[in-house]
Amino acid sequence: MSQSLPDDDSTPPAQWHGGDAQTLYRSIFVAYPDSLLLVNPAGRIVLANPPAAKRLGYTLEELTGLAVDALVPDSIRPRHASFREAYGHIPRPRPMGNQLDIVARRKDGSEVMVEIVLSPLQDHGLPFVVAAIRDISTYPRVKQALQRARYSECLAQFGRLVVDARDPQVLLDTAPVLAAEALQVDGGEVLLLDASGLEFRVSACVGVVPERKVGTNLPNRPSSLLGYVVRQGEPVTVTDYLHEQRFDVPRGYLEAGLASGLAVSLSDRGRIIGVIILGSIVAGRFGEEEIRFLQSLSNLLATALQRAQSEEALNHAQRLESVGQLTGGIAHDFNNLLTVIQGSLQMLEEAQGLADDPPAKLLVGDAARAAKRGAQLTRKLLAFSRRQVLEPAAVDLAVMLGALTNMLRRTLDQRILIEFAPPPSATTVLADPSQLESALLNIAINARDAMPGGDHCVFR
Secondary structure, eight states: OOOOOOOOOOOTTTOOOOOOTHHHHHHHHHSSSEEEEEETTTTEEEEEEHHHHHHHTTHHHHHOBBBGGGGGGGGHHHHHHHHHHHHSSSOOEEESSSSSSSEOOOSSSSSEEEEEEEEEOGTTTTTOEEEEEETTTTTTHHHHHHHHHHHHHHHHHHHHHHHHHHHHHHHHHHHHHHHHHHHHEEEEEEEEOTTSSEEEEEEEEEESSSSTTTTTTOOTTTHHHHHHHHHHHHHHEOOOOOOOOOOOOOOOHTTTTTTEEEEEEEEEETTTEEEEEEEEESOOOHHHHHHHHHHHOOOOOOHHHHHHHHHHHHHHHHHHHHHHHHHHHHHHHHHHHHHHHHHHHHHHHHOEEEGGGGHHHHHHHHHHHHHHHHHHHHHHHHHHTOOOOOOOEEEEHHHHHHHHHHHHHHHOTTTTTEEEEOOOOEEEEEHHHHHHHHHHHHHHHHHHOOOOOOOOEEEE
């Protein structure tokens, strides 16, 4: 569809004849680098140049006849209509948006920051206004402002996730993705340092980092990038991996074409627990703005990981408390049963007929001792559940070890020779007798398990 300029009563220069002036005006209109829209008093576009169509995402045919309100974001459309009506009463050359940023809405719904200058043609006898639109998103100061806004939005988004998410792996997976998108770089990863400080584990990875797989363990070598970041304790920027001399560059970085990088440590109360790394195929990609952004993101992530660890510790403590309460209840009921058993065995031991039956007397004695051991076990369970108060007393170790030795000789493997070497002088300690006996018994059982073929065990 061809477009023609409205008739103009002005006289062209003498050197132009016939349609030459019309051709000149049309050429200027089409070739002008800024977007130009010719708008009638009804607010509809009657003519547009190719830069306008390209910048706004329309064809020239689609722009022709389109209401200029369609190029205005929905949020400010009513205000724009009022402005256009007021401007129609007193048209004059003027820029729009001296006190605010102007945003144009493209056909696909996206928005672009622009400058707009209005030039009325009424003085030339034409009822039109020329709107010259310039995309300012490529201006250095505007690009920086947009960049900061993008970084702030990313941090706000991650902050909301930190509040809502309960699974730390979700945060680990999301952090490098958001960071790479916000900084518009080509890869990122999060690595956590194990408790020993000897190995890193790849916890999340995105983009072109081929040798990194989630779950991979990497040694914390002083000569590596990771080891260097830990030693420095502060952000590390790499201008060009090809010329890096401070540490060994991961081979996968070079194979993936990464040229520059930024690494920031994750710290928990002054202790480094991991590293977050971003990479770009563009050399010298990371500056102060990017460092501040990634530090803020790493602080949020470290805080979230610390919270998750604290919540896990609290949950573990609560589970232990529940186990303790359950154990206390079972031990209390079991202790009541043992009381009946011990009472019955005591009556049998005192029975007159038992004295004339040595085998039966031996069996009753074994049952009584077993019941006594069961009572001691319930006391331990009650102590674990904090329902049994420990009762420290003066205990003669020689006497206790002698009695324990005799019992162990009867119960442990016969291939184990048990010898008791009492101390030369009396040794008395202050302890709960049942707890001390239990500890010594556990030591003996562990010793037995350590020599399945039999050996020589000495109590000293």
